[in-house]
Amino acid sequence: MLNEIIKLGISKREAEELLKISKNIAEDIKKLKEGYPIQYLIGYVNFYGFNIIVNKDVLIPRYETELLVEKTINYSRKLFNKKINILDIGTGSGAIAIALSKLLDSNVTAIDISKEALKIASKNAVDNNAKVIFKESNIFENVDEKYDIIISNPPYISVDEKIMDSVKKYEPHLALYADEEGLYFYRNIIENARSYLNDKFIIAFEIGWRQADLISNIAKKFFNDSKIIIEKDYSDKNRYIFIINE
Numbered sequence: 082m083l084n085e086i087i088k089l090g091i092s093k094r095e096a097e098e099l100l101k102i103s104k105n106i107a108e109d110i111k112k113l114k115e116g117y118p119i120q121y122l123i124g125y126v127n128f129y130g131f132n133i134i135v136n137k138d139v140l141i142p143r144y145e146t147e148l149l150v151e152k153t154i155n156y157s158r159k160l161f162n163k164k165i166n167i168l169d170i171g172t173g174s175g176a177i178a179i180a181l182s183k184l185l186d187s188n189v190t191a192i193d194i195s196k197e198a199l200k201i202a203s204k205n206a207v208d209n210n211a212k213v214i215f216k217e218s219n220i221f222e223n224v225d226e227k228y229d230i231i232i233s234n235p236p237y238i239s240v241d242e243k244i245m246d247s248v249k250k251y252e253p254h255l256a257l258y259a260d261e262e263g264l265y266f267y268r269n270i271i272e273n274a275r276s277y278l279n280d281k282f283i284i285a286f287e288i289g290w291r292q293a294d295l296i297s298n299i300a301k302k303f304f305n306d307s308k309i310i311i312e313k314d315y316s317d318k319n320r321y322i323f324i325i326n327e
Contacts, residue, residue: 307326
């Protein structure tokens with residue numbers, strides 16, 4: 082059974098975990114062959130060392146997002162020498178918010194428009210003993226404080242963009258697709274962020290690898306007095322933008 086699962090492109094660790102918890106391995110293998118994400122079958126992922134529950138209501142955290150957290154931590158430690166306030170926009174499973182709350186001296190608020198996602202995120206915070214305030218909010222709609230860091234891995238896929246069938250079929254479209262050719266959330270956050278930031282700040286985004294120039298051009302209109310830094314992912318693709326005011 083183990084080798085049969087691995088042949089489907091599943092890692093040995095995930096295959097072994099599925100075999101441990103599965104109640105009907107034949108049915109689960111059938112689902113895997115249809116493209117169903119093994120993370121949903123297992124029920125959790127390991128994100129930056131933390132176990133994060135996932136189901137159909139939340140996007141599965143990716144390795145690229147771990148690197149977003151790592152880079153944000155590094156920039157934060159260079160810029161701040163105090164307890165910081167962090168806002169995570171579009172928290173989904175809560176993975177980013179939980180990791181930052183555990184690894185930085187911080188107060189973390191995490192927002193999402195999805196009630197179902199917030200339920201999962203709240204449970205993940207409890208399970209990981211992470212102090213995170215969760216709010217239902219459409220971007221800044223229910224936000225009324227100022228922050229040192231605003232971080233977001235928002236939906237950034239254009240509605241007409243081709244993506245893997247398994248992602249399109251099984252992961253929540255609310256967390257995947259955005260208007261304005263995938264730029265809607267970046268534009269909205271950048272245009273309005275100044276009102277919710279302290280004088281020294283970091284805005285940290287994960288982006289689609291073809292969006293770097295478009296998003297950095299939007300950022301230049303509203304933050305021409307700040308550093309705008311494009312960073313690459315593990316595959317050497319432009320995957321992150323940091324807007325930093327020192």
